Amino acid sequence: MWPRAAIEYVLETGEDDEDTADDPERWLAVHGEGSREGYRDMELFIASVEDPDRAERLAIANKGRGAFRRFKDELARWPGELERWHAFSEERQRGRARSWLAAGGYRVLPVDHRIPENGPSACDQPEQGISPGPAEGRQTHARA
8 A cells, every 4th residue: 555645756756666656457546535434334323222322322422523432432331332333333344445446346255264274364364355357367365
């Protein structure tokens, strides 16, 4: 991953090597989405809370500046709710990442749940296999 400023520097100065070559087939631009989707995730999570008083407290925490911190602080008051939020939020983020990759021409492969004989490791167990569309014919792995 390269920050936009680094890419612009290479393009402006002409300092180029294999790793930073201006190759649109090799790079997929990552654009910041801001916090709108995070707020939306909190709203959807609040809608899933069965206890009306708890949902109301979370809705109040979700307002204005500092909402993310207040929301998590409020969730921490109830056993299991913060963990449930993290699982919910991570799945929503993965879904957005899958959609973004698909829009960039990548195909998300199913997760391989086999554990190697010597135990799991981050290198051996990517969460998602990612491969470019069929025209490119190459396959890579990335975490989504």
